[in-house]
Amino acid sequence: MRSMIQRPRGTRDFGPADMFRRRKAERAMRDICHRYGFGEVVTPTFEQSELFTLRSGQSIVDEMYVFKDKGDREIALRPEITASVIRLFVNEMSNQPKPLKLYYVGNCFRYENPQSGRYREFFQLGAELIGNENPETDAEVISLAVNCIRAAGLQDFQVRVGHIGVMKSLALSGVQDPALAGRALRMIDKKDFDAMGDMFDANSLSRNLFDRITALAETRGGTEVLDDVEDVKAQQHLKELFEILKLQGVEDVEIDLGIVRGLDYYTGMVFEIDAPRLGAEKQILGGGSYTLSELFGGEAVFSTGFAIGIDRVMLALDAEQEAPEYAPLDAYVVPTEDAMRKYAFAIVSKMRSKGLRADVDLMRRSMSKNLKYAASVGVRYAVIVGKEEMSKRSVTLRDMKTGEQKQVPADFVAEELENSLGKGAP
C-alpha cells in the first residue's frame, strides 16, 4: 500500500542507521568546535525575508522559500545561517567581549533543482568568529574547519585559500563601472574567460588588464605564488596566515587566488574545501571573512566564518569507506516461556538503568523465534530467562557472535555485560 502523501521534492527521510552515522560525524565536529572555544547558538528556522535579501544576490533570493504569515509578514525559510547568527550578534551580543566564537548546526532551505549532493532541505554546520581581521582569526577559523572535516572521518579533501581583495582591487583598478566589475567577478568565479574577453572587447577595456586578471585567476600553488601579488597587504596577510596554519598542523593547503565566491559580502580571505571524489557537487565547505554586522544596523565588525555541507560530507564518507556497523542493542532479553515474560521486564529494566541498551520481547514470540530475531537485528548478547535459571536466581548470557553461553546471577547481569562489552555502551 502506497501512502497518499509523498515526501516533498528534494527532501529526505533518515532512518536509524542513517542517523547513527550522521550523528556520529556531527558529534565529532561539534566536539572540535567546543575544543576551539566555540559556543553553540540556535536561531530560528525562519526569519524576516529581508534578513536574507539585504545581503544576498538575486540568485539566492530566487531560490528562497518565501511566504506571508497570518500577520501578513514576509517570512523566509533560512537559505543559510550566517545571516541569522550575525543578526543575533547585532541584536543581543554586540557588547560581549571579543572575540566571539559561535557555531551552529541546522537545516537550510533552497528551492533548487535536486541532484546528487543538492537538496531543497540540507544541513549545515558552521562557525563564525566575530572580532577582528587579523591573520590569527582567519587561521583559527580555517584550522577549525579542517579539523572538523578530519574529525568527521574524511581523508581525501583539498583546502584552497584565496583573498578576494586581490582580485577585487585589480578588477576595480581598470573597470570604473562597478556593475561591470561585478559582472567580471562573476565570470572570474565561473572561470568563463571567453565571455569575459567578449565583455572586455565590447566595452573597450584594456587587454592587458584582461591578461592580468586571467593570470591571477589561475594562480594556484604554495605560498611562493604570493611573491607576484601586487596587493602587498593581502600578500602579507596570507603569508602570516599560512605561517600560523603550519604551526597548527594544518598543511596541504593551497593558495588559489581564483576563488571569488559568488556572494558579494566577502571582503578578505576566502576559502573552500572540496572532496574530489564527489564529482559535480564536490564543494563540502565554503567560508571567508566579511563585515556583515553594519548591514543589520550594528557597527562594522570583522568576522570570519564558514559553513560545512553535512550532507556532502556524508556522501564523501560513503565514497571513502564502508558504513560503520550499526548495532542498536547490547542485550535482548528472551523468556523461554510465557510464565517468564513479566520477570523479563525486571531484568531488562535493571540493565537499562545501568546505561546498557537493552530490549525485551514484546511480541510474545517463541524462544526460537526470539533468538532468530535477536540475530537478525544484530544484538550482542541474548539474555535468556527460564524456569531453570529462575530457580537459581540467574540468567543465561548468550554471546550472539560466538554462541558461548554462561549462567550469571540475575543481580549481576548488568555488571557482567558491562565487563563483556569492554568500554561500555557508547
Add this chain to the structure above:
RNA sequence: GCCGGGGUGGGGUAAUGGUAUCCUUGGGGAUUGUGGAUCCCUUGAACCGGGUUCGAUUCCCGGUCCCGGCCCCA
C-alpha cells in the same frame, strides 16, 4: 529555470494490449528451552491525470517524483 535517463508489493525483479512472475522482507504456525535451516499459512504492487482501444501495467501526451548533468551553491 534548462537538459538526459528512469518509475511494477517495504527492498530487488519477470513477462505482458486481456489486472502480474520469482526472490527477499514483514506477521503467524510447525519443530514443543537455543538462532540466521526447512515446511506451511498470510499481508502487500503497476506514480498521477488524460488520450488511443472492446479492453492499458504495457502504446501516446501532460504532470509528478527519483537518479544524473548545466547554472549556482553547501
